[in-house]
Amino acid sequence: MGLAPKRVVFVTGKGGVGKSSVAAALARAEADRSGSAVLVEFEDAAGAQRALGTEREGVSSLVVEYLDALSTSIAGMLGSKLLGKLVVKQRTLKRVLQAVPAVRELVALDRVRSLAKGSGGRVFVDLPATGHAVDWLRVPSMAERFLHVGPAAKMCRAIQDEVLSDERSALVVVSTAEPVVAAETRELVFRFEHELGRKPDLVVVNRVPRKPTRDELSGARAAAARDAAWAPLAHALGEDAEIGADAVLALTALGSIDGARVVEIPELFRDPGARELAGFLEARA
Amino acid sequence: MTTRAALTVVVGGGGVGKTTTSAALGLGLARHGRRTLVVTVDPARRLADALGVRIGIEACPIQVDGTELFARMPDARGSVDLFVNWLFDDPAARERVFQNGMYRELSSALAGVHELISVAFIDHELGSGRYDEVVLDTAPSRHALEFLDYPGRLGRMLEARTLEWMVGLSKLAGATIEDRPDERGLLAWGRKRVGHLVSNLVGVKAIRDIAALFSEFLPVREKWLGLVHSVERRIHARSTRYVIVTGPSGSSLDDAEFLLGELSERSLAPAALLLNRAVERTPDWLGSLHARRAEEPSLDAALGAYQEEYRARAAQTEHALERLKGLTRAKTPLVALPTLRTSDPHEILVTLASELAGTALARAP
Numbered sequence: 001m002g003l004a005p006k007r008v009v010f011v012t013g014k015g016g017v018g019k020s021s022v023a024a025a026l027a028r029a030e031a032d033r034s035g036s037a038v039l040v041e042f043e044d045a046a047g048a049q050r051a052l053g054t055e056r057e058g059v060s061s062l063v064v065e066y067l068d069a070l071s072t073s074i075a076g077m078l079g080s081k082l083l084g085k086l087v088v089k090q091r092t093l094k095r096v097l098q099a100v101p102a103v104r105e106l107v108a109l110d111r112v113r114s115l116a117k118g119s120g121g122r123v124f125v126d127l128p129a130t131g132h133a134v135d136w137l138r139v140p141s142m143a144e145r146f147l148h149v150g151p152a153a154k155m156c157r158a159i160q161d162e163v164l165s166d167e168r169s170a171l172v173v174v175s176t177a178e179p180v181v182a183a184e185t186r187e188l189v190f191r192f193e194h195e196l197g198r199k200p201d202l203v204v205v206n207r208v209p210r211k212p213t214r215d216e217l218s219g220a221r222a223a224a225a226r227d228a229a230w231a232p233l234a235h236a237l238g239e240d241a242e243i244g245a246d247a248v249l250a251l252t253a254l255g256s257i258d259g260a261r262v263v264e265i266p267e268l269f270r271d272p273g274a275r276e277l278a279g280f281l282e283a284r285a
Numbered sequence: 286m287t288t289r290a291a292l293t294v295v296v297g298g299g300g301v302g303k304t305t306t307s308a309a310l311g312l313g314l315a316r317h318g319r320r321t322l323v324v325t326v327d328p329a330r331r332l333a334d335a336l337g338v339r340i341g342i343e344a345c346p347i348q349v350d351g352t353e354l355f356a357r358m359p360d361a362r363g364s365v366d367l368f369v370n371w372l373f374d375d376p377a378a379r380e381r382v383f384q385n386g387m388y389r390e391l392s393s394a395l396a397g398v399h400e401l402i403s404v405a406f407i408d409h410e411l412g413s414g415r416y417d418e419v420v421l422d423t424a425p426s427r428h429a430l431e432f433l434d435y436p437g438r439l440g441r442m443l444e445a446r447t448l449e450w451m452v453g454l455s456k457l458a459g460a461t462i463e464d465r466p467d468e469r470g471l472l473a474w475g476r477k478r479v480g481h482l483v484s485n486l487v488g489v490k491a492i493r494d495i496a497a498l499f500s501e502f503l504p505v506r507e508k509w510l511g512l513v514h515s516v517e518r519r520i521h522a523r524s525t526r527y528v529i530v531t532g533p534s535g536s537s538l539d540d541a542e543f544l545l546g547e548l549s550e551r552s553l554a555p556a557a558l559l560l561n562r563a564v565e566r567t568p569d570w571l572g573s574l575h576a577r578r579a580e581e582p583s584l585d586a587a588l589g590a591y592q593e594e595y596r597a598r599a600a601q602t603e604h605a606l607e608r609l610k611g612l613t614r615a616k617t618p619l620v621a622l623p624t625l626r627t628s629d630p631h632e633i634l635v636t637l638a639s640e641l642a643g644t645a646l647a648r649a650p
């Protein structure tokens with residue numbers, strides 16, 4: 001899909017647009033092609049795993065847990081698993097870590113880094129929705145500025161070099177063709193560019209509605225004029241023509257995103273399976 | 286004590302129409318003559334524009350069909366600063382917090398910030414006497430209910446011992462453990478050992494910044510804990526209602542199930558479950574026109590597409606309702622709100638408000 005050969009693929013978008021399904025479908029397509037893929041999401045959001053459903057051959061999916069990721073990261077910095085566990089178990093520190101911001105995001109991205117180095121194949125990350133995704137990916141550079149020196153600062157730098165750089169990772173943004181959602185997606189892309197210097201590699205527009213043709217509209221109006229029974233159809237087509245026109249505008253706006261390819265998925269009025277969605281992505285890319 | 290406003294907390298995953306539904310709930314309450322404020326945490330700019338609300342810390346009046354309600358859509362950064370202003374009476378302390386490296390780099394829009402904003406706004410607005418009803422439209426996240434625990438979590442961190450430990454870290458940083466033999470015993474040793482490790486990991490300057498920020502909180506601890514207790518009382522108040530908004534898709538339903546679990550973990554019950562974008566059945570006109578499709582061959586494809594759409598939507602809705610019924614107790618109202626074929630927010634508001642008018646949610650608790 002043009003995303004190769006980047007090792008890590010970040011997927012984000014406004015909540016509810018089907019971002020987890022797209023992440024699962026991309027991992028599914030990759031495993032079908034190369035034999036393996038890793039699908040990652042954070043905390044108790046198991047949406048991508050659920051979207052993968054039973055079609056999981058070759059895909060190792062995992063949900064990164066905070067305390068587990070934290071002890072792994074600390075162990076990595078200290079060079080000792082035991083010390084990592086010890087630090088996380090310490091009661092006072094645990095309280096502090098539950099409330100201090102940024103640690104959560106940092107250790108989760110550190111886990112992505114170690115997965116990218118592993119042998120499980122390319123890593124597909126289902127990021128949090130919209131603005132939170134930008135904040136997540138900003139954390140390593142912000143934390144590095146704040147920390148400046150020491151092993152934790154080094155870890156931040158490693159995450160940036162090995163995971164967040166243009167050469168190492170691709171960015172997929174998922175949207176729908178609704179005006180509000182498309183506007184928010186544009187805003188998200190703007191923030192990615194200005195705050196992270198990153199542009200999306202692929203924009204997936206999910207649930208694109210069917211647009212009534214001109215002939216259908218005029219045909220239905222003529223039928224309604226002959227027989228009022230056809231009026232509700234003319235009315236529905238009229239409303240859908242408006243929604244369709246909005247969708248065209250939204251698609252044009254999304255299409256003008258610099259450098260990104262846009263893939264449209266039609267509205268299916270149901271949840272497609274990972275392989276079915278992968279088929280749409282492949283066919284339209 | 287002044288009369289406090291009643292609180293309605295609206296939760297749900299992303300993209301289910303939570304902000305619009307919250308505004309519709311607010312409109313319903315306002316129509317009953319209640320002075321109503323809707324607070325949207327983490328608002329979408331475009332939606333705010335469409336409703337005529339300026340994002341920021343001010344409450345804006347909205348007029349819908351002659352009814353007035355107020356909306357407040359705070360942005361993350363401005364709200365945190367506002368909160369710091371409220372918490373610290375001492376201008377010098379305030380300035381130190383604003384200048385602190387950790388606050389500057391890490392305070393905006395990170396985990397916990399939305400929770401903080403929710404908490405601060407709730408307490409402030411409920412007690413202001415300006416409103417009878419406050420509808421809180423939480424951040425579109427499964428973690429939306431964390432704001433209920435966040436003050437307590439921070440409160441525990443502000444316990445004297447934890448703060449002392451943090452402040453002690455900065456002195457420890459750079460020194461060896463043996464240099465500070467003033468604490469004895471295995472626990473103290475363990476705490477110091479961990480402190481030592483941590484300060485080595487993140488560096489002396491960072492530890493000093495963190496410790497400095499934390500020590501600013503010591504003098505305002507009582508004020509903070511007052512807020513914590515006030516919010517905790519409010520959360521469990523009988524007049525506080527929790528509403529879960531969901532949609533027919535599998536992921537929205539997963540979110541609803543998760544949020545139901547989050548509520549019951551806190552011994553809270555939802556006042557209602559709202560299923561947005563429901564389609565209960567194929568409209569009559571479509572069935573009869575489909576039977577006559579041979580009369581208008583040019584409309585055959587359109588009729589087929591609508592037939593298919595309604596069949597798929599109705600199946601999805603039926604499945605959703607069944608699943609939601611299985612998740613809740615029989616007495617929890619389950620309201621199916623229709624799919625609206627329009628993108629005009631005012632029209633959606635008015636329609637949803639009248640759909641909700643028949644339910645218990647439209648009345649003051």
